Amino acid sequence: MQFTLPFVFIRAALLSLVFICHSILVVLLSLSLATKSGGAYQSVPMTVDCFALITIAISLIHKVTHRGAEPSNTRGLLTFGVLFLMGLLGAIIIIIRIRGGDHEAFCGDFSGMANSCAVANSVLVLFSFATGFGAPDSPRFHSHT
Numbered sequence: 001m002q003f004t005l006p007f008v009f010i011r012a013a014l015l016s017l018v019f020i021c022h023s024i025l026v027v028l029l030s031l032s033l034a035t036k037s038g039g040a041y042q043s044v045p046m047t048v049d050c051f052a053l054i055t056i057a058i059s060l061i062h063k064v065t066h067r068g069a070e071p072s073n074t075r076g077l078l079t080f081g082v083l084f085l086m087g088l089l090g091a092i093i094i095i096i097r098i099r100g101g102d103h104e105a106f107c108g109d110f111s112g113m114a115n116s117c118a119v120a121n122s123v124l125v126l127f128s129f130a131t132g133f134g135a136p137d138s139p140r141f142h143s144h145t
Helices: 005-034 040-065 073-100 103-108 116-134
Strands: none
Touching (some): 005 116, 073 103
16 A cells, blocks of 8 residues: 555645644633633543644654554544544533533633633634544545555
8 A cells, every 4th residue: 555645745734733723722721721710611621632632642653663664544544533533522512511501601711811702712613623624534535556
């Protein structure tokens, strides 16, 4: 099995976008907790984000340490599958928070920051992006020879 250059570029770009989304989410959720305006609805998704970042690190470490090994679909499917589930879990937790109360309560979770509703909406959008960018790795992107 051989990977084509566009596939490798697409996979690297998606992994980078997922990393960026989860990194920004960790910062925003940490700031919410640091300003004492957040609670469990921020700490649980932040934990999910940290697991996603650890998954990316493990994937990259494995790729570097097994550089000469035959490329495998399994590692990519596993990595992106876990990242998809982490993004989805974080998004579901945030959606439960929004549905459990009014939107102002969700904005209040980020009240320690300037323009708290924009930050709250950014958190939801970033979890959605992280979920979407984590989903596409599938066998249809692979080139078989």
